[in-house]
Amino acid sequence: MSHRLLTVIALLLAGLWGAALGYLNLNGGIGLLDRMEASLADIRSIVVGAKAPPPVVSIVAIDDRTAAAHGYPLDRATLARLINAINALKPKALALDILLVDPGPEEGDAAVTAALGEGPSVIAAAATFAQSRQRVTDLADDPLAAIPEADQLLLPLPRFAGAAAVGVVNVATDQTGTPRFIPLISRAADRLDPAFPLRAASVALGVDPTIERDAIMLGALRIPTDIGQRLPVTFYGRRGSIATSSAADALDGKLAADAVTGRIVVIGSTVTGGGDVFPTPFDPVMPGVEVMSTAITHLVTGDGMVRDHRIRLIDAAMAVGLAIVLVSLTAWRRSAAGYAIIVLALVVWAMLNLAAFAHGYWLSAALPIAAALPPVLIFGAAELWLDRGRARHFAEQSALLQRIEAPGLGEWLARHPNFLAAPVRQNAAVVFIDLSGFTGLSETLGPVKVSEMLSGFFEIVDEEARAHRGAITSFMGDGAMILFGLPEPADDDAARAVACAVSLCERTRQWLDVHAGFAEKKISFKVGAHCGPIVASRLGTGDRQQITAAGDTVNVGSRLMEIAARHGVELALSAEIVGAAGPDSVLLAAGSIEGPLETALRGRASHIDAWLWRSRTL
Known part of the structure; x- marks a missing residue:
């Protein structure tokens, strides 16, 4: 049930409840309300204080x-x-x-x-x-x-x-x-x-x-x-x-x-x-x-109190009005400011009621309270129950988002809901990984078995992306793209991207070794890493949107996987990302690199310098 529909129903029921109590009070009173009113009348008499009789x-x-x-x-x-x-x-x-x-x-x-x-x-x-x-x-x-x-x-x-x-x-x-x-x-x-x-x-x-x-x-x-x-x-x-x-x-x-x-x-x-x-x-x-x-x-x-049929009509109107006002305020803004306004409305009503009593008009205090309190409590309880359902849903969605996005990106989106509503150009590092030869294997094993096996690979990618504070912007069949620099660029984006690429190589190789059938089918992988300016944005409409990146940096990072495969290595890095991370960095201690090699990229007129990384365990 939507918040708006629940509010309309609550307002209607609050008005009917107040009208019913007002009608009963108009025609003789209600025992419980009379007892409440008696106590509240005593309180008002004491507040107003004693006075000299004529x-x-x-x-x-x-x-x-x-x-x-x-x-x-x-x-x-x-x-x-x-x-x-x-x-x-x-x-x-x-x-x-x-x-x-x-x-x-x-x-x-x-x-x-x-x-x-x-x-x-x-x-x-x-x-x-x-x-x-x-x-x-x-x-x-x-x-x-x-x-x-x-x-x-x-x-x-x-x-x-x-x-x-x-x-x-x-x-x-x-x-x-x-x-x-x-x-x-x-x-x-x-x-x-x-x-x-x-x-x-x-x-x-x-x-x-x-x-x-x-x-x-x-x-x-x-x-x-x-x-x-x-x-x-x-x-x-x-x-x-x-x-x-x-x-x-x-x-x-x-x-x-x-x-x-x-x-x-x-x-x-x-x-x-x-x-x-x-x-x-x-x-x-x-x-x-x-x-x-x-x-x-x-x-x-x-000089006695006025409590006649007209006063009881005012009581009935106040019962309906106060119930509707408090339910409306409860629905309008459930925050510290909203609750303060509700308290202020009650204080204003109480002061008006007391002022009328002091001037000889006995307006009921018990009737409006009895008319307003149950609808507000029931409406508030229903809102809390729906909010708990929404909270569970959002928690599940947040957990799913955190498994896909970088740690902290979900919280960032919650604090900045307009993040990337318009495309943003900024520097970032990008890592691509792709399994080779998996298409033929999927024809042999069938989609269910392939899905079960790929889940292990995607888990490795997810863990390494999270460990190095990268954002997985997409899983592409049997590959993935990881972006470093969201939600905001950092000085160590390139270093973390290189470290993530190296760790992906080591863990993916171990994963392939565990599955002996992969060797027979000649399943392998390749990784490419590059850094430079990108255009980050959201794609999609309505409730389905995806954060993605585009630009020459992304294209070069993807083509570097082909350079790695062409030279028989697992990882190819651009000279830009190696320079930003440092060729002698401890992040590369698990292997050796050679280069830079001038190489052409498919679909690109100009050449780039690339470094090739080999593991020392090979």
């Missing part, structure tokens, strides 16, 4: 000091005194985050009823569900369709409900118990009830809430909501971030007026061991009353 809500806490002085839970008469003490300071609204579902002493219940009726007030109710997580249908034409249906409602006593508005105190937590959303509407079989924070905000603002598909309207104030009319909750900081006073001070007449007057006051329990606590990114034991107060602040001021 001064619109105050908490009067039934804390440990109150419990020590007045008992816990507070009796109804004491609770009534607390409500009256707060109402005396003219709060904007009073919200009682205490479930009063069972009757108490008549005198106390009557006092609480009267106290609640003294001003705008809200009292808590609770809902229970058959399942902790329900699957709902999100219908575009029904804003209530995505609200889970409660199995049971725990309502305050009717006398209390007649004196105060009722709100449900349920929260939606993740697997760690951290509150993430406040369901603003609870639905039972025959009724709808607003959440405690929504009821408190509605009473304080003096408007009834209006339900839209992705929002709750409080007069002119539009509060965006998530699926199921849920309000995303983000916390201002540790417990106590929202102004908190002790109920003991209120009962003792010591409650500061500026903590109550004109504010929404929430009464709730913070007593140690009371159980109404939740973990948050800033505090492991955030009181439930402060969770409710945080949601009330979001509703009244509109």
Whole structure:
């Protein structure tokens, strides 16, 4: 499979995978992604840091000091005194985050009823569900369709409900118990009830809430909501971030007026061991009353997180886009620079996501990661698998090339792929070797046997060429041409060529002696060596190219084999190559040379001077 086809398939699958995850998230979320998103939301909250809440809500806490002085839970008469003490300071609204579902002493219940009726007030109710997580249908034409249906409602006593508005105190937590959303509407079989924070905000603002598909309207104030009319909750900081006073001070007449007057006051329990606590990114034991107060602040001021249908659409688009971008970058350039660009793209996306979170827009971080990571990993693994196949192929080709070319020429071609793309004129030395009488032998032995025998001869040529750093530019039937001076000319090209020619003579003679039948068939060999200017180039087109050399130097080297055969010697060398290598060189110590002899060459008008080499073992 080609790289381009694999990339197209990877991009298509990445887009489909991101779109599928985006669609599922758009219609209710995915359990694993929700868990990931919760952890990433905590990280972003900590990075953004704590902030001061708007001064619109105050908490009067039934804390440990109150419990020590007045008992816990507070009796109804004491609770009534607390409500009256707060109402005396003219709060904007009073919200009682205490479930009063069972009757108490008549005198106390009557006092609480009267106290609640003294001003705008809200009292808590609770809902229970058959399942902790329900699957709902999100219908575009029904804003209530995505609200889970409660199995049971725990309502305050009717006398209390007649004196105060009722709100449900349920929260939606993740697997760690951290509150993430406040369901603003609870639905039972025959009724709808607003959440405690929504009821408190509605009473304080003096408007009834209006339900839209992705929002709750409080007069002119539009509060965006998530699926199921849920309000995303983000916390201002540790417990106590929202102004908190002790109920003991209120009962003792010591409650500061500026903590109550004109504010929404929430009464709730913070007593140690009371159980109404939740973990948050800033505090492991955030009181439930402060969770409710945080949601009330979001509703009244509109400073809560925006995570509605439009945000989820952006999440889906980002899931598809990030997956396609990262796969494209992975396919584009797999290098240090390419990987740096991928990391940069991720950093830019993370910074944009964090900036949006800091400005109140809760874009998903888990969804794009889940959409992009698997396609990139799978595509990268497929690329590595294909690369290993290509690497094996190239290694085999390189090994084959190294057997044919001079040591280092394959590496040179790898580093300089345009080497000899245009013909180059340079000085070089050339050695030719050819077996004589082999054509007749091939007619007798047949092509298979001849091929087996020639492989031994070619192995000798290959070993000697490699040993003397020459390049075999061609095998010609029962002969070969070896070039010295590629990839670059060297001062000892001629000396290495002469040494190679002498070694070829010695080893080829030994090879012929091993095969006794060669003597009967009068098989022999001849070698010619010359140096001078050549034209090196590549021949061929497409995937099949061959490095070769041409010019008068090559022609003379080939004709010198005929001079050797004419004078009954194994090796004929031109005066040029002997002069360049040195006639007294140690490279010629294995034999003797005579010359120079002026001789004519077939097909050449001018004569040349040649030296004849004889082995001392003959």
